[in-house]
Amino acid sequence: MANPLRDPADLRLPRVAGPSAVVLFGVTGDLARKKIMPAIYDLANRGLLPPGFAIVGFARREWADEDFAQEVHDAVRSHARTPFREEVWQQLSQGIRFVAGDLNDPSAFDRLKHTLHEVDRARGTLGNHAFYLSIPPGLFPIVIKQIKESGLAQRPEHGWRRVVIEKPFGQDLRSAQELDSVLSEVFSPDEIFRIDHYLGKETVQNILAVRFANEMFEPLWNSNYIDNVQITQAEDIGIGGRAGYYDGIGAARDVIQNHLLQLMALTAMEEPLNFDPEHVRQEKEKLLASVQVPADIGAHTARGQYSPGWQGGVPVCGYLEEEGIPADSQTETFAAIRLMIDNRRWAGVPFYLRTGKRLGRRVTEVAVIFKKAPHLPFGRDFVMDSADNALVFRIQPDEGMTLRFGSKVPGSAAMEVRDVTMDFQYGDSFVDASPEAYERLILDVLLGDPPLFPGEQEVDLSWRILDPILAQWTEQGQPPGYASGGWGPSEAYAMIARDGRIWRRP
Numbered sequence: 234m235a236n237p238l239r240d241p242a243d244l245r246l247p248r249v250a251g252p253s254a255v256v257l258f259g260v261t262g263d264l265a266r267k268k269i270m271p272a273i274y275d276l277a278n279r280g281l282l283p284p285g286f287a288i289v290g291f292a293r294r295e296w297a298d299e300d301f302a303q304e305v306h307d308a309v310r311s312h313a314r315t316p317f318r319e320e321v322w323q324q325l326s327q328g329i330r331f332v333a334g335d336l337n338d339p340s341a342f343d344r345l346k347h348t349l350h351e352v353d354r355a356r357g358t359l360g361n362h363a364f365y366l367s368i369p370p371g372l373f374p375i376v377i378k379q380i381k382e383s384g385l386a387q388r389p390e391h392g393w394r395r396v397v398i399e400k401p402f403g404q405d406l407r408s409a410q411e412l413d414s415v416l417s418e419v420f421s422p423d424e425i426f427r428i429d430h431y432l433g434k435e436t437v438q439n440i441l442a443v444r445f446a447n448e449m450f451e452p453l454w455n456s457n458y459i460d461n462v463q464i465t466q467a468e469d470i471g472i473g474g475r476a477g478y479y480d481g482i483g484a485a486r487d488v489i490q491n492h493l494l495q496l497m498a499l500t501a502m503e504e505p506l507n508f509d510p511e512h513v514r515q516e517k518e519k520l521l522a523s524v525q526v527p528a529d530i531g532a533h534t535a536r537g538q539y540s541p542g543w544q545g546g547v548p549v550c551g552y553l554e555e556e557g558i559p560a561d562s563q564t565e566t567f568a569a570i571r572l573m574i575d576n577r578r579w580a581g582v583p584f585y586l587r588t589g590k591r592l593g594r595r596v597t598e599v600a601v602i603f604k605k606a607p608h609l610p611f612g613r614d615f616v617m618d619s620a621d622n623a624l625v626f627r628i629q630p631d632e633g634m635t636l637r638f639g640s641k642v643p644g645s646a647a648m649e650v651r652d653v654t655m656d657f658q659y660g661d662s663f664v665d666a667s668p669e670a671y672e673r674l675i676l677d678v679l680l681g682d683p684p685l686f687p688g689e690q691e692v693d694l695s696w697r698i699l700d701p702i703l704a705q706w707t708e709q710g711q712p713p714g715y716a717s718g719g720w721g722p723s724e725a726y727a728m729i730a731r732d733g734r735i736w737r738r739p
């Protein structure tokens with residue numbers, strides 16, 4: 234076997250991006266300030282960006298380069314994961330430029346082109362440009378059109394062009410397909426990077442490592458041994474200042490269509506031929522294509538909207554009282570769906586997906602819950618005080634895994650069995666803190682590395698699952714309320730109780 238320490242292809246060696254410029258649309262948005270700009274700084278701080286690097290901001294603000302640099306600086310100081318180092322900032326800030334202009338104005342894109350030529354020469358970014366669209370989806374088509382018409386999408390002979398699209402990819406299957414066709418007129422599939430930031434999380438990538446790098450899990454990974462799978466993404470916060478984005482989108486489009494269906498695909502898919510992006514995508518697509526939309530949507534889905542309540546000891550308002558939300562909004566802030574998978578491995582095993590704002594606490598987990606032992610041989614002295622065996626991927630916070638199983642209580646003359654847990658915590662096992670998802674994904678864009686980005690088909694298949702559910706919910710009108718700080722509407726409990734099961738309390 235090759236000595237990995239000497240092997241130049243060893244992926245443990247840092248992968249450093251080549252010369253490149255990121256053109257950021259949507260610089261004043263929350264995502265840019267809280268995630269994208271800090272992640273770029275963190276990459277620079279980790280030595281993963283080259284000296285020939287530039288960030289070009291585009292927005293309708295009367296800013297000079299220095300004003301935009303100050304914005305980036307403030308975002309980095311407030312939100313970067315790694316410590317602030319003046320020398321790293323000095324290097325990075327030399328490549329910061331700003332183009333003021335309206336998205337509808339072709340001359341603004343001419344100025345952008347001019348600025349990119351300037352940074353290519355002055356900063357050595359060599360004509361490699363990534364266009365990062367962190368803007369409302371309604372604006373995607375105009376930006377893509379302007380990029381095309383200004384000639385910005387033309388790939389230089391020795392360079393690359395890439396486009397990065399933030400979710401949501403459409404509002405339904407039809408609009409997602411329209412967006413795909415707009416994109417594909419200008420960019421080839423290998424130039425399009427759709428961000429689902431969950432795939433950038435270490436704990437999410439670990440699902441495939443655990444399943445396919447070990448022998449002890451996969452033999453049990455099927456309907457013979459698994460009773461159900463519960464995938465939860467819960468947040469204690471409300472919608473904060475995101476009314477404009479969230480209202481009309483709601484919990485299912487915001488989180489289930491992308492993050493939770495991706496978690497489900499990774500948990501349930503077959504082993505790919507290898508880890509080349511097309512093979513991983515193929516398996517995810519196959520899995521998503523096997524998902525059955527519930528025949529009785531009323532019985533197997535639930536939604537809700539948060540009402541006033543208490544969170545962390547303070548009173549909080551309901552969704553309809555949030556700033557910017559119409560008083561008659563029917564947007565759901567909680568969604569739960571039971572999905573079945575139509576294949577041999579998973580026949581009869583329900584996957585319960587739920588997400589919500591203003592729930593009991595912030596937690597994302599995938600809980601694989603096993604069947605009961607088929608026979609208990611212990612006789613009369615047996616006392617069972619135990620739930621079902623479970624393997625839980627703790628995606629965040631408190632990243633790690635938990636295995637829950639029954640164990641004899643020591644000292645008891647009876648065979649008294651109680652639940653215990655075996656825990657794997659990232660902090661105990663690994664020295665390095667995990668990078669933020671955006672660090673990994675932005676680096677992959679700059680390296681042109683696509684495995685962690687959902688393909689067009691996956692997105693379309695996810696909408697195929699959600700569209701009929703959303704249509705029925707729209708017909709039903711106002712979602713039921715649920716108290717802030719709890720675990721969702723009573724409809725969600727009733728939904729799982731119909732199957733004779735209960736939700737895990739994360």
Ligand code: BG6
Nearest residue numbers: 400430466468487488492597629
């Ligand atoms: C985003 C959603 O995609 O994911 C947000 O738009 C949500 O509404 C966020 O809060 C959750 O991300 P994370 O990484 O904090 O679980």
